[in-house]
Amino acid sequence: xxxxxxxxxxxxxxxxxxxxxxxxxxxxxxxxxxxxxxxxxxxxxxxxxxxxxxxxxxxxxxxxxxxxxxxxxxxxxxxxxxxxxxxxxxxxxxxxxxxxxxxxxxxxxxxxxxxxxxxxxxxxxxxxxxxxxxxxxxxxxxxxxxxxxxxxxxxxxxxxxxxxxxxxxxxxxxxxxxxxxxxxxxxxxxxxxxxxxxxxxxxxxxxxxxxxxxxxxxxxxxxxxxxxxxxxxxxxxxxxxxxxxxxxxxxxxxxxxxxxxxxxxxxxxxxxxxxxxxxxxxxxxxxxxxxxxxxxxxxxxxxxxxxxxxxxxxxxxxxxxxxxxxxxxxxxxxxxxxxxxxxxxxxxxxxxxxxxxxxxxxxxxxxxxxxxxxxxxxxxxx
Amino acid sequence: xxxxxxxxxxxxxxxxxxxxxxxxxxxxxxxxxxxxxxxxxxxxxxxxxxxxxxxxxxxxxxxxxxxxxxxxxxxxxxxxxxxxxxxxxxxxxxxx
Numbered sequence: 373x374x375x376x377x378x379x380x381x382x383x384x385x386x387x388x389x390x391x392x393x394x395x396x397x398x399x400x401x402x403x404x405x406x407x408x409x410x411x412x413x414x415x416x417x418x419x420x421x422x423x424x425x426x427x428x429x430x431x432x433x434x435x436x437x438x439x440x441x442x443x444x445x446x447x448x449x450x451x452x453x454x455x456x457x458x459x460x461x462x463x464x465x466x467x468x469x470x471x472x473x474x475x476x477x478x479x480x481x482x483x484x485x486x487x488x489x490x491x492x493x494x495x496x497x498x499x500x501x502x503x504x505x506x507x508x509x510x511x512x513x514x515x516x517x518x519x520x521x522x523x524x525x526x527x528x529x530x531x532x533x534x535x536x537x538x539x540x541x542x543x544x545x546x547x548x549x550x551x552x553x554x555x556x557x558x559x560x561x562x563x564x565x566x567x568x569x570x571x572x573x574x575x576x577x578x579x580x581x582x583x584x585x586x587x588x589x590x591x592x593x594x595x596x597x598x599x600x601x602x603x604x605x606x607x608x609x610x611x612x613x614x615x616x617x618x619x620x621x622x623x624x625x626x627x628x629x630x631x632x633x634x635x636x637x638x639x640x641x642x643x644x645x646x647x648x649x650x651x652x653x654x655x656x657x658x659x660x661x662x663x664x665x666x667x668x669x670x671x672x673x674x675x676x677x678x679x680x681x682x683x684x685x686x687x688x689x690x691x692x693x694x695x696x697x698x699x700x701x702x703x704x705x706x707x708x709x710x711x712x713x714x715x716x717x718x719x720x721x722x723x724x725x726x727x728x729x730x731x732x733x734x735x736x737x738x739x740x741x742x743x744x745x746x747x748x749x750x751x752x753x754x
Numbered sequence: 755x756x757x758x759x760x761x762x763x764x765x766x767x768x769x770x771x772x773x774x775x776x777x778x779x780x781x782x783x784x785x786x787x788x789x790x791x792x793x794x795x796x797x798x799x800x801x802x803x804x805x806x807x808x809x810x811x812x813x814x815x816x817x818x819x820x821x822x823x824x825x826x827x828x829x830x831x832x833x834x835x836x837x838x839x840x841x842x843x844x845x846x847x848x849x850x
Contacts, residue, residue, distance in 0.1 A: 378828075380821065380824055380825075415757045415829075415831075418829055419825075419829060422828060422829055423828075466845065468807070468838070469837075469838055469841060490849055492845035492849070492850050493838070493841045493842070493845060493850060494838075494841065494842040494845050495783075495807065495808060495835075495838040495839045495841065495842030496785075496807045496808025496809070496842060497807065497808070498784075498786060498808045498809075499808070499842040499843075499845055499846060502846055503845060503846060506846065521758075521806055521811075522806065522807055524789055524809060524811070525786075525806065525807045525808060525809045528786060528788050528789070528809065532771065573757060573758055573804075573806065573811075576758075576804070576811060576812055577811070599757065599825060599829075600821060600822070600824075600825040601825070601828075628814070628815075628818055629804065629812055629814060629818070635789055635790075635811060635812070637788065637789045637790070637791065638789045638811065641788070641789075732829075732830070732831075732834075
């Protein structure tokens with residue numbers, strides 16, 4: 373069980389929790405008729421469970437865990453393609469550690485490594501670039517993964533490789549963007565969403581204006597939030613106040629880090645190197661228009677898809693999820709992690725079946741780590 | 755991988771490549787300052803930044819840096835990032 377005392381400033385946290393309760397009452401939200409707030413970012417999902425914010429807040433608030441964990445929304449076929457590239461004898465395949473245990477249809481990168489592929493975990497694409505400098509006779513591929521927060525890092529690494537003429541470096545680009553899946557979820561008639569807690573570090577790069585459509589076209593409030601527990605509580609309060617007042621605005625609770633117009637140098641690098649793909653597949657959500665990025669023609673010699681003839685559009689796209697895996701339904705908030713028949717039995721953080729159990733930012737892994745016992749107790753008591 | 759970690763810029767190491775040495779929770783790591791580069795790079799020395807997969811993405815104040823580090827420690831993310839940095843150093847040397 374988590375306590376308010378664990379917060380950096382418990383007095384402030386208690387004050388915000390009290391204000392949240394008051395506004396929930398004013399709205400008239402109850403356990404049976406809750407306000408649905410989606411936190412988009414996987415880091416926020418992790419923090420909500422770590423600090424038990426879902427239990428510290430009133431029953432009238434239902435958190436829906438959004439698609440903001442990049443390894444969780446990665447289709448299995450993309451992991452298969454990573455394995456295919458990594459198994460080539462001339463390749464050193466480099467990746468963030470987060471991607472190592474994501475299951476493919478045949479094996480994960482971890483298993484491919486155990487089977488002999490030269491796969492190396494790096495902290496930064498700059499490490500991959502350095503490996504390429506030191507191994508001119510090998511092809512060094514970096515698995516470009518993540519939302520707008522990580523996209524500048526691979527764009528700048530490709531620019532650097534181009535400047536230095538490093539011909540044995542390429543990026544397998546699977547970068548995705550936050551706004552399109554939000555639009556897809558808002559267009560889904562089965563989804564009930566009353567407001568959003570927006571991602572902090574993504575917004576540090578893109579600013580707050582890419583969320584204007586949420587307000588203008590859908591009339592829903594969004595508050596960009598930091599990821600300290602108090603930041604999250606304050607942001608939830610700001611969303612609730614908008615709902616109570618009948619307002620829909622883009623508000624920025626994390627202005628100390630997030631500038632309104634984002635980071636110009638990062639955005640310029642992204643625009644120089646990448647362009648939107650017509651469509652991209654998301655695990656659990658299907659194909660979403662203009663939601664993924666690919667490397668522009670100017671930099672095609674750094675594009676692993678071009679270099680190795682694999683990748684989006686080169687092979688069969690959609691691969692069925694493992695039997696019994698309900699990641700898609702969890703991802704869209706249709707069921708809770710505990711509602712999946714494989715949860716905690718066929719699928720655990722040690723032996724994940726579905727992607728949501730892999731990363732600490734995935735809803736299932738967060739549930740498992742912090743919430744499973746409590747959730748079971750609650751269900752048993754009901 | 756999605757959350758940045760605060761680090762203090764201690765030295766500019768390669769002005770052409772926009773690289774600097776940062777102190778991240780006591781660990782020295784070379785990072786790119788391409789996303790925050792001012793006209794005179796040396797003005798960055800001593801500044802706290804939010805570092806994301808080897809790139810300083812934002813200049814923050816010392817109090818924000820301390821609060822962020824606290825939050826990251828609470829989530830276990832600070833340790834995870836430091837471990838990833840160590841893995842990255844090993845990867846440069848050869849097969850892990």
